[in-house]
Amino acid sequence: MTEPRILVVDDEDVVRDNVQWVMHHQGWSVDTASSEAEARDRLQSANYDAVIADMKMDRDASGIEILKLAKELSPAVEVIILTAYGNLQNAARAMELGAYSYVEKNVPNVDVYQILLLKVKQALEKKRLEEENRCLQARLINVERQATLGVLSSAIAHDVHNPLTGVLGYADLVLESIDENSPIYRDVLMIQEGALRCKEILRHILDFARPDEGETMPVDVQSSVDRVMVLLQRAAMQKKVDIACDFTATSTIVMASPNQVSQVIMNLIVNACQAMPDGGRVRIHTSNRNGSVILRLSDTGKGIPQESIARVFDPFFSTKSRGEGTGLGLYICKDIVTQLDGTIEVESEVGKGTTFTIALPTV
Ligand SMILES: Nc1ncnc2c1ncn2[C@@H]1O[C@H](COP(=O)(O)OP(=O)(O)OP(=O)(O)O)[C@@H](O)[C@H]1O
Numbered sequence: 001m002t003e004p005r006i007l008v009v010d011d012e013d014v015v016r017d018n019v020q021w022v023m024h025h026q027g028w029s030v031d032t033a034s035s036e037a038e039a040r041d042r043l044q045s046a047n048y049d050a051v052i053a054d055m056k057m058d059r060d061a062s063g064i065e066i067l068k069l070a071k072e073l074s075p076a077v078e079v080i081i082l083t084a085y086g087n088l089q090n091a092a093r094a095m096e097l098g099a100y101s102y103v104e105k106n107v108p109n110v111d112v113y114q115i116l117l118l119k120v121k122q123a124l125e126k127k128r129l130e131e132e133n134r135c136l137q138a139r140l141i142n143v144e145r146q147a148t149l150g151v152l153s154s155a156i157a158h159d160v161h162n163p164l165t166g167v168l169g170y171a172d173l174v175l176e177s178i179d180e181n182s183p184i185y186r187d188v189l190m191i192q193e194g195a196l197r198c199k200e201i202l203r204h205i206l207d208f209a210r211p212d213e214g215e216t217m218p219v220d221v222q223s224s225v226d227r228v229m230v231l232l233q234r235a236a237m238q239k240k241v242d243i244a245c246d247f248t249a250t251s252t253i254v255m256a257s258p259n260q261v262s263q264v265i266m267n268l269i270v271n272a273c274q275a276m277p278d279g280g281r282v283r284i285h286t287s288n289r290n291g292s293v294i295l296r297l298s299d300t301g302k303g304i305p306q307e308s309i310a311r312v313f314d315p316f317f318s319t320k321s322r323g324e325g326t327g328l329g330l331y332i333c334k335d336i337v338t339q340l341d342g343t344i345e346v347e348s349e350v351g352k353g354t355t356f357t358i359a360l361p362t363v
């Protein structure tokens with residue numbers, strides 16, 4: 001969560017100022033309102049993480065109205081009710097309506113502001129955990145979907161493999177039984193070549209779909225790029241995207257589980273292609289620096305606006321329509337690269353293109 005944003009609603013200047021001071025001291029961003037109408041305006045124009053509302057302001061139970069409005073506009077907001085000492089009836093009602101907690105004001109010998117601060121901290125922590133939980137659940141669903149796709153594609157790859165072996169076998173038989181000058185000799189060679197290419201693609205799909213046991217082993221980054229290219233080259237060509245590699249690294253072996261590196265490269269190339277709906281160029285360059293292999297992947301796509309660039313690695317940040325993007329690709333890339341003790345950075349210029357630079361320690 002970024003810096004929490006709090007709204008304090010109370011018609012008593014002293015209470016409002018004190019609460020604002022205590023919250024502001026935590027480095028939080030605090031807005032105030034002194035009436036129900038002002039609170040409405042604030043709630044309608046900004047998103048708050050927590051709202052502290054006095055129960056009894058210009059009229060009875062106006063804290064309840066603020067609670068209802070806050071929850072209606074943003075169900076995840078946490079509301080803490082300030083109530084007069086000994087007047088708990090309305091507080092109980094507020095709790096029924098979804099308030100996080102209440103704090104009694106003017107209790108003799110009690111530092112109400114410290115109690116309030118504690119409750120706000122607890123409420124913010126609850127909100128953070130709920131958000132994290134939501135993200136994890138959504139990610140889990142996606143991981144399960146990908147696992148199902150993996151199982152399906154390997155099943156399809158298996159099934160296609162058998163008839164393909166037949167095609168190759170018969171092509172061989174025909175080639176053996178005809179003369180090189182036969183008018184069909186070249187055609188059968190083409191059949192053989194096409195079938196061999198299909199077998200190669202199937203082998204890569206099977207490799208890619210094989211579940212990761214989590215074991216790390218030496219993986220060649222440049223061979224991983226080549227393997228991903230076999231899978232994506234044709235689709236890229238159809239989208240008029242030209243992908244070219246310029247490998248200058250001499251030390252390219254990293255410790256990883258086999259699919260991790262391919263998955264990162266795959267996600268980056270898919271993003272690059274999606275950023276170039278009318279075609280363009282992807283350049284993949286490798287080099288070595290300070291004991292790491294540096295992989296730079298540049299595209300000539302639409303680029304990322306400055307205001308979004310800091311968010312591209314966040315889970316669920318996507319500018320794509322539903323069905324085209326979940327916003328997890330780069331989050332997963334960053335997660336994998338971090339697990340491998342590497343770094344991933346992005347530079348982009350709108351209308352010119354984007355470059356991702358990955359550094360992975362070599363063995
Ligand atoms: N090469 C790129 N060029 C322009 N924008 C990009 C590029 N790569 C990523 N982005 C932006 O970053 C966002 C997040 O990318 P990410 O890969 O995490 O999610 P996604 O592609 O939207 O969905 P998913 O990968 O889960 O299918 C994208 O929606 C897009 O706005």
Ligand SMILES: [Mg+2]
Pocket residue numbers: 267270271325328329330
């Ligand atoms: Mg993506």
